[in-house]
Amino acid sequence: MNEQDKKKALILKLQRVVCICKGIPLGKVLPAVRRSRTVEEVNRRAGTGQGGCAGRRCGPRIRTLLDKSQRLSKK
Numbered sequence: 001m002n003e004q005d006k007k008k009a010l011i012l013k014l015q016r017v018v019c020i021c022k023g024i025p026l027g028k029v030l031p032a033v034r035r036s037r038t039v040e041e042v043n044r045r046a047g048t049g050q051g052g053c054a055g056r057r058c059g060p061r062i063r064t065l066l067d068k069s070q071r072l073s074k075k
């Protein structure tokens with residue numbers, strides 16, 4: 001994969017929707033994840049978890065992102 005393809009793949013990944021109810025993409029959630037310790041903090045910063053499902057769909061995804069982020073920061 002060349003640099004151009006890598007950039008396109010990253011952009012597509014960041015545009016992937018994490019919170020379906022509010023249409024909030026990964027690119028908006030990741031900065032909040034880096035600054036947060038709980039799903040509730042991410043929800044306050046990124047606006048996730050406030051849609052019709054009240055976070056039942058995006059909450060587990062955000063929890064997974066937080067776990068990965070916290071594991072990486074320990075290394």
Ligand code: FES
Pocket residue numbers: 018019020021022048049050051052053054055056057058059
């Ligand atoms: S998917 Fe995020 S509030 Fe429903």
